[in-house]
Amino acid sequence: MKIRKILNGILALFIAGGILLFSDLENRKGKTEKEIIPAQSVGLKAVKGRIYKIGLTYFAPDATFDAALVGLWDGLKQLGFVKDSNLMVISQHANGEIANLQPIHLSMDNRDVDLILVTSTPAITAAVATVKKHPIVFSMTYTPLEAGAGKSFTDHLPNITGVGSFPPVEKTVDFIKDILPGTKRIGTLYNSSEANSIKVVQVARDYMKTKGIELLENSIVNTSEVYQAASALCMRNIDAMWVTGDNTALQAISGIVKVCRDNKVPLILNDCDYVKQGALAAVGIGWYATGVYSASFVARVLNGESPAKIPIENYVEESIVVNQAVAQALGIKIPNKYMTGEKSAAPKKKLKLCFVHYVDSPNSENIEKGVRSELKKQGMTEGKDFTLKVFNAQGDISTLNSIAQTIGSNKWDLIFASSTPTIQMLSKRITDIPIVFSNVGDPVRAGLGKSFTKHLPTITGISTMSNFDGLVKLVIETIPKIKTIGTIYTPGEVNSVAYVEGLRKAAHNRGLELIAVPANSATEVADAALSITNRGIQAFTQISDNLTGSACASIIKAAYDSKIPYFGFVTEQIESGAVAVVARDYFYAGVDAAKLAEKVFSGQSPADIPFQYVTKTSVIVNTKAMNYFGVKIPKKYLKK
Amino acid sequence: MSLLIGSTTIGLILALLALGIFISFRIFDFPDITAEGSFTFGAATAASLIVAGVNPLLASLVAFMAGMAAGAVTGIIHTKFRINPLLAGILVMTALYSVNLHVMGKSNMPILNETTVFSWVESLSDTVSGIGNKTTIIGWEVVTKDLWLLLFCFLAIVSFSLILWWFFKTNIGTAMRATGDNDQMIRALGVNTKAMIIIGIALSNGFIALAGAMLAQYQGFADVQMGIGMMVWGLASVIIGEAIINDNSVGFVIVGAVLGSVLFRLLVAIALRWGLNPNDLKIITALFVFIALILPGLLKDKKKLTFKRNVHA
Numbered sequence: 001m002k003i004r005k006i007l008n009g010i011l012a013l014f015i016a017g018g019i020l021l022f023s024d025l026e027n028r029k030g031k032t033e034k035e036i037i038p039a040q041s042v043g044l045k046a047v048k049g050r051i052y053k054i055g056l057t058y059f060a061p062d063a064t065f066d067a068a069l070v071g072l073w074d075g076l077k078q079l080g081f082v083k084d085s086n087l088m089v090i091s092q093h094a095n096g097e098i099a100n101l102q103p104i105h106l107s108m109d110n111r112d113v114d115l116i117l118v119t120s121t122p123a124i125t126a127a128v129a130t131v132k133k134h135p136i137v138f139s140m141t142y143t144p145l146e147a148g149a150g151k152s153f154t155d156h157l158p159n160i161t162g163v164g165s166f167p168p169v170e171k172t173v174d175f176i177k178d179i180l181p182g183t184k185r186i187g188t189l190y191n192s193s194e195a196n197s198i199k200v201v202q203v204a205r206d207y208m209k210t211k212g213i214e215l216l217e218n219s220i221v222n223t224s225e226v227y228q229a230a231s232a233l234c235m236r237n238i239d240a241m242w243v244t245g246d247n248t249a250l251q252a253i254s255g256i257v258k259v260c261r262d263n264k265v266p267l268i269l270n271d272c273d274y275v276k277q278g279a280l281a282a283v284g285i286g287w288y289a290t291g292v293y294s295a296s297f298v299a300r301v302l303n304g305e306s307p308a309k310i311p312i313e314n315y316v317e318e319s320i321v322v323n324q325a326v327a328q329a330l331g332i333k334i335p336n337k338y339m340t341g342e343k344s345a346a347p348k349k350k351l352k353l354c355f356v357h358y359v360d361s362p363n364s365e366n367i368e369k370g371v372r373s374e375l376k377k378q379g380m381t382e383g384k385d386f387t388l389k390v391f392n393a394q395g396d397i398s399t400l401n402s403i404a405q406t407i408g409s410n411k412w413d414l415i416f417a418s419s420t421p422t423i424q425m426l427s428k429r430i431t432d433i434p435i436v437f438s439n440v441g442d443p444v445r446a447g448l449g450k451s452f453t454k455h456l457p458t459i460t461g462i463s464t465m466s467n468f469d470g471l472v473k474l475v476i477e478t479i480p481k482i483k484t485i486g487t488i489y490t491p492g493e494v495n496s497v498a499y500v501e502g503l504r505k506a507a508h509n510r511g512l513e514l515i516a517v518p519a520n521s522a523t524e525v526a527d528a529a530l531s532i533t534n535r536g537i538q539a540f541t542q543i544s545d546n547l548t549g550s551a552c553a554s555i556i557k558a559a560y561d562s563k564i565p566y567f568g569f570v571t572e573q574i575e576s577g578a579v580a581v582v583a584r585d586y587f588y589a590g591v592d593a594a595k596l597a598e599k600v601f602s603g604q605s606p607a608d609i610p611f612q613y614v615t616k617t618s619v620i621v622n623t624k625a626m627n628y629f630g631v632k633i634p635k636k637y638l639k640k
Numbered sequence: 641m642s643l644l645i646g647s648t649t650i651g652l653i654l655a656l657l658a659l660g661i662f663i664s665f666r667i668f669d670f671p672d673i674t675a676e677g678s679f680t681f682g683a684a685t686a687a688s689l690i691v692a693g694v695n696p697l698l699a700s701l702v703a704f705m706a707g708m709a710a711g712a713v714t715g716i717i718h719t720k721f722r723i724n725p726l727l728a729g730i731l732v733m734t735a736l737y738s739v740n741l742h743v744m745g746k747s748n749m750p751i752l753n754e755t756t757v758f759s760w761v762e763s764l765s766d767t768v769s770g771i772g773n774k775t776t777i778i779g780w781e782v783v784t785k786d787l788w789l790l791l792f793c794f795l796a797i798v799s800f801s802l803i804l805w806w807f808f809k810t811n812i813g814t815a816m817r818a819t820g821d822n823d824q825m826i827r828a829l830g831v832n833t834k835a836m837i838i839i840g841i842a843l844s845n846g847f848i849a850l851a852g853a854m855l856a857q858y859q860g861f862a863d864v865q866m867g868i869g870m871m872v873w874g875l876a877s878v879i880i881g882e883a884i885i886n887d888n889s890v891g892f893v894i895v896g897a898v899l900g901s902v903l904f905r906l907l908v909a910i911a912l913r914w915g916l917n918p919n920d921l922k923i924i925t926a927l928f929v930f931i932a933l934i935l936p937g938l939l940k941d942k943k944k945l946t947f948k949r950n951v952h953a
Contacts, residue, residue: 006885398869447750
């Protein structure tokens, strides 16, 4: 009889467990695997049980590269090479500088990989010179032969093969003539040390001559020269600007877009993925298709075939993409026949993201807003390009544990974590998914790494440590005779304690004394604020932690009652009545986190991305409050 | 599947908390809020000692004793100074917040890379079944390590439950239970009920601190705010357990507390897995607990109902 009672309990456990497993059905292994295994020629397929390793090198993360890579991984998946399952990818990039290409290939050559996958023309040149021990497969290049891969497509260096994609230059010129019939002068800029650009520009120059168009060229050496070179071209009365797939120029495409917009010059590219940044149109290569096409080359070499026996091929899927908004702004009518190409941009994988809060706080919510805003700015639409699932432990550590388990049992492309306990918990439980944190004051003290550059391999993120020196300086310049400043802090929050220490150090360096009064709950904040006004402080310099962030109204009220000016670190506090804030904004802490996430999406390993401080510090002044407290903030801050 | 295993593991760790709450709340009828402080106290003590290089088992033991000390203080404040049990708990819990900050020297202490009891189990798993090995259970792939952790927690909680059960069968344990049930009677028998309460509350908080120490090692850090809300969850586990098992004898209540704790974590996991609006998480959890509480009663009523009908017929 009695045993039956326990059985009741166990039955309840089984029911709950069953419901949980039922909700988790999609993660069952057998289910997903059946869908793969397409019928493909046998020699290309992955050998079962073998783990393949690819070293991937590229010039810099960018949209084109992403599209091609998505295609490549999709293509390889068809052949049974599944990234992060039986295909390990180590990636490195040159940060957009040609000088970095040699060392990264050298280091890649010394790693244990089955082949090195080289993308972009300058990278091929570097790889040809440095890589000795491993076979090379290249893709995403205009002109592999000019890069030094060989004499012809069949007679090439023995350890290298791949796919070239020469851009449809003639078609580009025809397109320009078609939409801008009066065109006589076209400007272009390119890096004269990129073999790809030289070849393309040469072909274009010859073809334009036959059409009676003059090509004005400006060469550049690095991205910082792009803006000037583009401006100079526009000064020379060009009818249109054409920029080919020059790696250096494309890195600084936003500068070119700006110059062209200011001078009302239509900008035509050869890379479709950049059109949305503000070019008029692109006559280019569908890089996704190139990626898929390259997959078989990678597969053959992975399975041991010698690159010497595989001829280089040229593969181009032409596509024309037009930016309607720009066309309208320039008053250009695009013939209907070009309008169909718009959809041919690469079908990107829908990213599955999640965001984990520890507790509901304005700071954490602003970070989420920042992340969403930046993702949107990158042209990603929620629901179409990504899904962002939000978790919130609502301040409860055992729930946070359960959330970590839930996340761990699902497949995500990336996790955003806000606050220190969140990232600590996730870093312990989840080691195979990239995590980007924000709202963490001191990631090193939180145990996430030895330094900002040497840290846990799957983690990177944003430190929200405030700009203490900036605020102290502002306070001193505003109130020259000031001796004592005060803040309220929360001993229970690791960030808060780190911030107080930082503020104290900054104050000390500039000869001020900081009085810090602790508060542990929202009700205590008001008391602490009252007590601190009686301790002779001449200004509030309120640090931003979760508690005082939520209860800042009561501190500001105390400041107004006692006529002690209030300075802060959070933008929103200006509206509540702060005199000035030096904000390393939490909104931007989200934006920056999303930017790091972009790098991860483009294939960079979080291990190679150092932790960063929030990039944007802004000084915001409230003149009304300034008059109330009778203080004068120096004019130089008012402009901003 | 890994979610099921992970939630069960956390449920088993927090079953220690439920056992502690069961002692104070059920045996002594003593609403002891010290729990929220002593949970963190155990975590903080264990984390600090582990960082200082102390053997993790020893560190956990010290955490247990630290919790007992905190509980003893609550007991003394209540019995010697005749302060209301709720207030005595609040006093000690509040004080422990500062103590915890001092113990760690800061509000958050990472032990991500330290040797803990769980990292021992993990390395044992690595040597027995190979690093990063995965096991397939009816179609779901799980990391073998997690299974070992689950097994370890299961064995640990079974032994602690047995010890506790045995303890309440001894003379002193029986006297304790009697103190809670009818202190007039047991005082008449010559038992010092004040001492019983102090020892009992100490024992209760020892278990709670141990739960904190284990959770800190499992999740890889101790945080000064981690105790917040623990008292409520522990209590909910005990009550769920009672509702399911529906028997007042010590052994069954202990089993009930453990089952209740695991069931409670599973319910939270279901709420999370369904991906509901994060703002609704707590209300859904409350709803699940409510259902778990009334379901046994409803089932019983239905049985009675059908029986009655049969009689009429």
